[in-house]
Amino acid sequence: MQQPLAYRMRPKTIDEVVGQQHLVGPGKIIHRMVDAKMLSSMILYGPPGTGKTSIASAIAGSTHYAFRMLNAATDSKKDLQIVAEEAKMSGTVILLLDEIHRLDKTKQDFLLPHLENGRIILIGATTENPYISINPAIRSRTQIFEVKPLAPSDIKTAINRALTDSTNGLGEYPVKLSEKALNLLGEATNGDLRSALNGLELAVKSTPKNQQGEIELTLPIIEECIQKKALANDKNGDAHYDVISALQKSIRGSDVNAALHYMGRLIEAGDLPSIMRRLLVIAYEDVGLGNPQACARTVNAVTAAEKLGLPEARIPLADAVIDLCLSPKSNSGISAIDSALTDIRAGKAGEIPDHLKDAHYQGAAKLNHGVNYKFPHDYPNDWVKQQYLPNRLKHAQYYQPKANGKYETALKQQYERLEKAQKN
Template sequence: MRPTNLDEVVGQQDLVGPGKIIRRMVQAKRLRSMILYGPPGIGKTSIASAIAGSTKYHLRILNAATDTKKDLQIVAEEGRMSGTVILLLDEIHRLDKTKQDFLLPHLESGRIILIGATTENPYINISPAIRSRTQIFALHPLSPDDIISALHRALTDKEKGLGQYPVVISDDTLGVLAHGAHGDLRTALNTLELAVLSTTPDPQDKQIHITDQVIVDSGARPPIAGDKNGDAHYDTISAFQKSIRGSDTDAALHYLAVLIASGDLPSIMRRLLVIAYEDVGLANMPAAARTVAAVQAADRLGLPEGRIPLANAVIELCLSPKSNSGMAAIDAALADVHAGKGQHIPDTLKDAHYQGAKDLGHGTDYKYPHAYPGDWVAQQYLPDDIKTAQYYTPKRNGKFETALAEQYARLRQAGPHGH
């Protein structure tokens, strides 16, 4: 079911849809080397295949970790003979320096159009020499609707898919499969194929009936809360956060258990980090730090063992004092920025580390706080049009933020605009 042109690519329409960058490059015949990164099974190889099919260039697929420099030399020779060849290099973050040095001149000449595929952040894990010669595109997990569309296509395609089999499967059951794949189309297609090939046709109507249970037995994650359209998954995550925010420990543990049973560890970890900083925040900053440690431990352990640090974090967050003042403060500051306020930084704060800065009046009247008693001196930091703005409204639900609130009040009172 690998696509042969861009119209067959499932999802990623922000890159391959009409008028979007990859489609424009193909249509203009101005292909550039690129790096595609994102989770497994979301279309990195498919996009490379579609680009090759749309441009009629030869596509060669190698793995940066397991294939040798000799394999790269063969591709380079093919590029020299035919003019251009597209090389999909999987796990490009594992490309060693010898192979990289061999590739670079061929990328410069245009004989090889490199499409690197990686699950790792290329800004961290790929060398600057490769990065500077490539466009970097982030791919996203596919939506359940995207996956259902691809499954329908596989079920009706008699040449490349499962269209030659008399399969009977409801849209609800396809929804179970799509939501259980968590954005990974490869997993969904593999599960569907196993379900079809391992199910005996009904002796009466000679058709292959695929039920929810067959899909689950074939490896799909079971639906949570009995909801086949996936709404329950997002409802559970919402109830999970609201239970912690409302300090109901037992309810929060219940929804955590539902999410663990669904196997969706990434959603649990991400939501716990949000809760720690959004809902507990400055009322108990050590709890936020411990939540980060618990999430990292769960990530390393995986499930089922990861449930233990997750449970510890949930219990502490539930029983902790709550404060959303940090989120409210940055949202208030953002509102002013989006409204165009505060664009003129005071001259005293501007960079003065270059010749001529003083002639412009930059930094000349700046008072260095460490030169004053208590390492503090009253001076204006905000731009003139918002110089009296107050974004932070402290809460006093915990000892830590109560101390912050008192210090904040003292500094505002003693500051240049204090009363």
């Protein structure tokens, strides 16, 4: 039986990897490791279908080391022993260990000495946060890299590559893929290249040739094969982003009905990840300090939606949209940090005052570091007049409080009291 297209199209070298250029691009960390043949064990974490296995196989292909794949949940200690024996006999082996967060203590204890001596280069793959789910003993011996969902342009590049590759891809098939269908494959699979390639292969192999001898893949065919609907009126491939933009602007403008409409479009397209991410952005960008409780409730709603999946996810998400629409709004938080960043990027950082510098080492006092620092908790109301900003910025005011909700109104009053006390 022939392997799936996504398997056949895995990159053979690091330069063939699609996306993840923050890791594998020229001059980036994994590319440098490969160029220098100074590989260290690593953990790649991120959503399914984003290239974790591809990166591992590409590293092996570029370095010409033996490459083995195991699953921490289903493969046994004996399987690990076989890999270790191979490494002992023939040299370095790159081991891709999928679901590494499910590695039990027995297998872990067996692996550790082999990681220490460098015979096995471990590349762990997981969809879980490794800082929470992976044992510290493994974490301390690996570098941790986040693999991100692929951009639509990356997925389109991989699709076009698959359609022209006659050896491993679909180059021998006379495929005519419409632009709208290509856009849907790039956008509706939410950065999951495996899903896009598998949907493409199903479409190609299940669609009969037309009278011209072509396999014509239209938008409805791709919709059926990936089980995702295209957003209506997508003439230029931009409707996906237009709907997300309209959702945020409707919530910002407190129009509940419009916001529910635009979220409904995204739900109908099956784009749960975009909805969840956008609602979190909206909560903190547009509501923010106007109603921090609504921000926290949005986080809870997104967590519930992620666990439920569609269609039930629509319920907590609808609650969040209504809550955010009708909440007091404040963008003072994003305005404040962007104002601070503007100064920093303009080279206005300035030197940290001596009394704020670290004093937890011998000789700090000789440098005047930490000297004359006033510990606020030693003073009434846990506050004392003291300069914190660098001299060149000591009069800077980044936070401009608003009074659109009870919470930020209280913050505004406290901010103004402290400003007055600092100036006296």
